[in-house]
Amino acid sequence: MIASAGILLRLLIAHLLGDFFLQPRSWVKDRNKLHLRSVKLYLHALIHAVLAWLVLWDISQWHVALIIFTSHLLIDLLKSYQHGRNTLWFIIDQALHVIVIICVWRWFLVKDLELDIIAFISEPKRLYVIAAFVLLSRPASIFIGIATQKWRKEVEDDKKKTLKDAGLWIGMIERFLILIFILMKQDAAIGFLLAAKSIFRFGDLRKTEEKNQTEYLLIGTFLSFGMAVVVGYLLRLIGV
Incomplete structure (x- = not known):
């Protein structure tokens, strides 16, 4: 259980690094202006995928990196259409990212862990x-x-x-x-x-x-x- 929790924690740390330390403000402005045509949007999602793969340090988990890349791209694209620094949309954005990470951790990385969220x-x-x-x-x-x-x-x-x-x-x-x-x-x-x-x-x-x-x-x-x-x-x- 401790090892499994460590995997989840590493993925969450990778997310925090990618979203709050490795994303310049200019990238956010570019994404909000160009949306799907923004190269910075794809680069940002790629950084998250690479960070996820690095913290797992297992080449066989490439599908996890792919899921992180795709989900982050789609969630940030959706947020790019919401104008202004709205607190509610910030919370929704971060919650969606965390939910994806938890789902990936639960279904792909710790299959042997009995985790019943509803019962918890x-x-x-x-x-x-x-x-x-x-x-x-x-x-x-x-x-x-x-x-x-x-x-x-x-x-x-x-x-x-x-x-x-x-x-x-x-x-x-x-x-x-x-x-x-x-x-x-x-x-x-x-x-x-x-x-x-x-x-x-x-x-x-x-x-x-x-x-x-x-x-x-x-x-x-x-x-x-x-x-x-x-x-x-x-x-x-x-x-x-």
Whole structure:
């Protein structure tokens, strides 16, 4: 099992090297402009195939390199038609590459490994953790939005000066971090997280006229932290 995991890890490292270290920005621009006619697109896919073959160091695995080349070419070609540096498309692009690598690893390189992904995910403790992360994402944000709705109008004008959806993302990230800290039994780190957020989020809100915005942010923060802590310790209680 350890050797099999090592093969997967080498393939993932090869992917990271190919996509983030051996792909100049000019190649990306060329691909996005010329699409299927871009020579850099084919060269980039070829680099990934060569890296995959090198980390396996087995000439008989040429079909793995061919699959990596073809899949990377098609996925990057699809992405080239999506204009701009969209976060969602970046995640989709990387997820597709990783899925291909995992499939190649599972079906061509470790045939003797009994790996049931559905059974692995369906294990009760893992389901509790997955449910906790889902709960602390959008559902928690919606609940906090409803709970603080009556104060929102009072700070509406000030919120126009902030980044769009910044509070939503800050809230989700902080709840995920708190949950991870609790699951790792690093409770002290939660205090540092709260202190850091207080410095950056509330440091500039010192004027009397900004008192209502400060109070609004504090209410939202304590609700967000409170939900994450409660969910985290509930997972602890059931033995996750």
